[in-house]
Amino acid sequence: MARHGGFSGGMPGMNMNNLMKQYQKMQKKLSETQEELAKKEYLGQAGGGAVKITVSGEKKLTKVELDKExxxxEDVETLQDMILAAANQALMELEQDSQEQMGKLTGGMGLGY
Incomplete structure:
Protein backbone atom coordinates (compact mmCIF):
# COMPACT_ATOMS: atom_id res chain seq x y z
CA MET A 1 0.00 0.00 0.00
CA ALA A 2 1.33 3.49 -0.84
CA ARG A 3 2.00 5.97 1.94
CA HIS A 4 0.31 9.32 1.66
CA GLY A 5 1.23 12.65 3.20
CA GLY A 6 4.57 11.73 4.75
CA PHE A 7 7.82 13.69 4.47
CA SER A 8 10.32 11.94 2.26
CA GLY A 9 13.30 13.72 3.77
CA GLY A 10 13.72 16.24 0.99
CA MET A 11 12.48 17.47 -2.31
CA PRO A 12 13.38 15.58 -5.48
CA GLY A 13 16.66 16.85 -6.86
CA MET A 14 17.52 18.84 -3.70
CA ASN A 15 20.53 17.89 -1.65
CA MET A 16 20.54 19.17 1.94
CA ASN A 17 24.31 19.64 1.87
CA ASN A 18 24.01 21.83 -1.23
CA LEU A 19 21.28 23.90 0.42
CA MET A 20 23.46 24.44 3.48
CA LYS A 21 26.41 25.45 1.31
CA GLN A 22 24.25 27.93 -0.59
CA TYR A 23 22.92 29.33 2.67
CA GLN A 24 26.41 29.73 4.12
CA LYS A 25 27.63 31.37 0.92
CA MET A 26 24.72 33.85 1.02
CA GLN A 27 25.34 34.58 4.71
CA LYS A 28 29.00 35.31 3.95
CA LYS A 29 28.07 37.67 1.09
CA LEU A 30 25.52 39.46 3.28
CA SER A 31 28.10 39.90 6.02
CA GLU A 32 30.70 41.20 3.57
CA THR A 33 28.20 43.64 2.06
CA GLN A 34 27.21 44.91 5.52
CA GLU A 35 30.89 45.48 6.33
CA GLU A 36 31.39 47.37 3.07
CA LEU A 37 28.34 49.53 3.72
CA ALA A 38 29.57 50.31 7.25
CA LYS A 39 32.80 51.73 5.79
CA LYS A 40 31.00 54.11 3.41
CA GLU A 41 30.14 57.73 4.05
CA TYR A 42 27.05 59.58 2.84
CA LEU A 43 26.78 63.33 2.35
CA GLY A 44 23.68 65.43 2.77
CA GLN A 45 23.56 69.09 1.82
CA ALA A 46 21.15 71.97 2.26
CA GLY A 47 21.12 75.68 1.51
CA GLY A 48 23.06 75.23 -1.70
CA GLY A 49 25.87 73.49 0.15
CA ALA A 50 25.96 75.96 3.05
CA VAL A 51 25.26 73.04 5.39
CA LYS A 52 26.88 69.64 4.86
CA ILE A 53 26.35 66.59 7.02
CA THR A 54 28.33 63.36 6.67
CA VAL A 55 26.91 60.09 7.98
CA SER A 56 28.76 56.78 8.23
CA GLY A 57 27.32 53.52 6.98
CA GLU A 58 26.83 52.69 10.64
CA LYS A 59 24.26 55.51 10.83
CA LYS A 60 26.45 57.82 12.88
CA LEU A 61 26.96 61.51 12.18
CA THR A 62 30.66 61.92 11.49
CA LYS A 63 30.96 65.48 10.24
CA VAL A 64 29.06 68.76 10.21
CA GLU A 65 30.21 71.62 7.99
CA LEU A 66 28.61 75.05 8.18
CA ASP A 67 29.39 77.88 5.81
CA LYS A 68 29.90 81.07 7.83
CA GLU A 69 27.20 82.73 5.75
CA GLU A 74 18.98 86.62 13.79
CA ASP A 75 17.71 83.52 11.96
CA VAL A 76 18.67 80.42 13.92
CA GLU A 77 15.53 78.59 12.76
CA THR A 78 16.67 78.54 9.14
CA LEU A 79 20.04 77.08 10.12
CA GLN A 80 18.30 74.43 12.22
CA ASP A 81 16.05 73.53 9.28
CA MET A 82 19.05 73.26 6.95
CA ILE A 83 20.89 70.99 9.40
CA LEU A 84 17.85 68.71 9.67
CA ALA A 85 17.39 68.66 5.90
CA ALA A 86 21.04 67.81 5.28
CA ALA A 87 21.09 65.08 7.95
CA ASN A 88 17.88 63.53 6.64
CA GLN A 89 19.22 63.60 3.08
CA ALA A 90 22.41 61.81 4.16
CA LEU A 91 20.42 59.17 6.05
CA MET A 92 18.11 58.69 3.06
CA GLU A 93 21.14 58.18 0.78
CA LEU A 94 22.49 55.59 3.21
CA GLU A 95 19.15 53.75 3.37
CA GLN A 96 18.72 53.70 -0.41
CA ASP A 97 22.26 52.39 -0.92
CA SER A 98 21.77 49.74 1.75
CA GLN A 99 18.48 48.54 0.26
CA GLU A 100 20.00 48.46 -3.22
CA GLN A 101 23.08 46.49 -2.15
CA MET A 102 21.13 44.02 -0.01
CA GLY A 103 18.46 43.69 -2.68
CA LYS A 104 21.11 42.50 -5.11
CA LEU A 105 21.97 39.66 -2.74
CA THR A 106 18.51 38.70 -1.55
CA GLY A 107 16.94 38.91 -4.99
CA GLY A 108 13.94 40.78 -3.64
CA MET A 109 13.08 38.11 -1.08
CA GLY A 110 12.00 40.83 1.35
CA LEU A 111 14.33 39.92 4.19
CA GLY A 112 14.07 43.37 5.75
CA TYR A 113 17.53 44.76 5.04
Missing part, protein backbone atom coordinates in the same frame (compact mmCIF):
# COMPACT_ATOMS: atom_id res chain seq x y z
CA UNK A 70 24.70 80.11 6.96
CA UNK A 71 25.17 81.22 10.56
CA UNK A 72 22.89 84.19 11.15
CA UNK A 73 22.21 84.89 14.83
Missing amino acids: AVDP
Whole structure:
Protein backbone atom coordinates (compact mmCIF):
# COMPACT_ATOMS: atom_id res chain seq x y z
CA MET A 1 0.00 0.00 0.00
CA ALA A 2 1.33 3.49 -0.84
CA ARG A 3 2.00 5.97 1.94
CA HIS A 4 0.31 9.32 1.66
CA GLY A 5 1.23 12.65 3.20
CA GLY A 6 4.57 11.73 4.75
CA PHE A 7 7.82 13.69 4.47
CA SER A 8 10.32 11.94 2.26
CA GLY A 9 13.30 13.72 3.77
CA GLY A 10 13.72 16.24 0.99
CA MET A 11 12.48 17.47 -2.31
CA PRO A 12 13.38 15.58 -5.48
CA GLY A 13 16.66 16.85 -6.86
CA MET A 14 17.52 18.84 -3.70
CA ASN A 15 20.53 17.89 -1.65
CA MET A 16 20.54 19.17 1.94
CA ASN A 17 24.31 19.64 1.87
CA ASN A 18 24.01 21.83 -1.23
CA LEU A 19 21.28 23.90 0.42
CA MET A 20 23.46 24.44 3.48
CA LYS A 21 26.41 25.45 1.31
CA GLN A 22 24.25 27.93 -0.59
CA TYR A 23 22.92 29.33 2.67
CA GLN A 24 26.41 29.73 4.12
CA LYS A 25 27.63 31.37 0.92
CA MET A 26 24.72 33.85 1.02
CA GLN A 27 25.34 34.58 4.71
CA LYS A 28 29.00 35.31 3.95
CA LYS A 29 28.07 37.67 1.09
CA LEU A 30 25.52 39.46 3.28
CA SER A 31 28.10 39.90 6.02
CA GLU A 32 30.70 41.20 3.57
CA THR A 33 28.20 43.64 2.06
CA GLN A 34 27.21 44.91 5.52
CA GLU A 35 30.89 45.48 6.33
CA GLU A 36 31.39 47.37 3.07
CA LEU A 37 28.34 49.53 3.72
CA ALA A 38 29.57 50.31 7.25
CA LYS A 39 32.80 51.73 5.79
CA LYS A 40 31.00 54.11 3.41
CA GLU A 41 30.14 57.73 4.05
CA TYR A 42 27.05 59.58 2.84
CA LEU A 43 26.78 63.33 2.35
CA GLY A 44 23.68 65.43 2.77
CA GLN A 45 23.56 69.09 1.82
CA ALA A 46 21.15 71.97 2.26
CA GLY A 47 21.12 75.68 1.51
CA GLY A 48 23.06 75.23 -1.70
CA GLY A 49 25.87 73.49 0.15
CA ALA A 50 25.96 75.96 3.05
CA VAL A 51 25.26 73.04 5.39
CA LYS A 52 26.88 69.64 4.86
CA ILE A 53 26.35 66.59 7.02
CA THR A 54 28.33 63.36 6.67
CA VAL A 55 26.91 60.09 7.98
CA SER A 56 28.76 56.78 8.23
CA GLY A 57 27.32 53.52 6.98
CA GLU A 58 26.83 52.69 10.64
CA LYS A 59 24.26 55.51 10.83
CA LYS A 60 26.45 57.82 12.88
CA LEU A 61 26.96 61.51 12.18
CA THR A 62 30.66 61.92 11.49
CA LYS A 63 30.96 65.48 10.24
CA VAL A 64 29.06 68.76 10.21
CA GLU A 65 30.21 71.62 7.99
CA LEU A 66 28.61 75.05 8.18
CA ASP A 67 29.39 77.88 5.81
CA LYS A 68 29.90 81.07 7.83
CA GLU A 69 27.20 82.73 5.75
CA ALA A 70 24.70 80.11 6.96
CA VAL A 71 25.17 81.22 10.56
CA ASP A 72 22.89 84.19 11.15
CA PRO A 73 22.21 84.89 14.83
CA GLU A 74 18.98 86.62 13.79
CA ASP A 75 17.71 83.52 11.96
CA VAL A 76 18.67 80.42 13.92
CA GLU A 77 15.53 78.59 12.76
CA THR A 78 16.67 78.54 9.14
CA LEU A 79 20.04 77.08 10.12
CA GLN A 80 18.30 74.43 12.22
CA ASP A 81 16.05 73.53 9.28
CA MET A 82 19.05 73.26 6.95
CA ILE A 83 20.89 70.99 9.40
CA LEU A 84 17.85 68.71 9.67
CA ALA A 85 17.39 68.66 5.90
CA ALA A 86 21.04 67.81 5.28
CA ALA A 87 21.09 65.08 7.95
CA ASN A 88 17.88 63.53 6.64
CA GLN A 89 19.22 63.60 3.08
CA ALA A 90 22.41 61.81 4.16
CA LEU A 91 20.42 59.17 6.05
CA MET A 92 18.11 58.69 3.06
CA GLU A 93 21.14 58.18 0.78
CA LEU A 94 22.49 55.59 3.21
CA GLU A 95 19.15 53.75 3.37
CA GLN A 96 18.72 53.70 -0.41
CA ASP A 97 22.26 52.39 -0.92
CA SER A 98 21.77 49.74 1.75
CA GLN A 99 18.48 48.54 0.26
CA GLU A 100 20.00 48.46 -3.22
CA GLN A 101 23.08 46.49 -2.15
CA MET A 102 21.13 44.02 -0.01
CA GLY A 103 18.46 43.69 -2.68
CA LYS A 104 21.11 42.50 -5.11
CA LEU A 105 21.97 39.66 -2.74
CA THR A 106 18.51 38.70 -1.55
CA GLY A 107 16.94 38.91 -4.99
CA GLY A 108 13.94 40.78 -3.64
CA MET A 109 13.08 38.11 -1.08
CA GLY A 110 12.00 40.83 1.35
CA LEU A 111 14.33 39.92 4.19
CA GLY A 112 14.07 43.37 5.75
CA TYR A 113 17.53 44.76 5.04
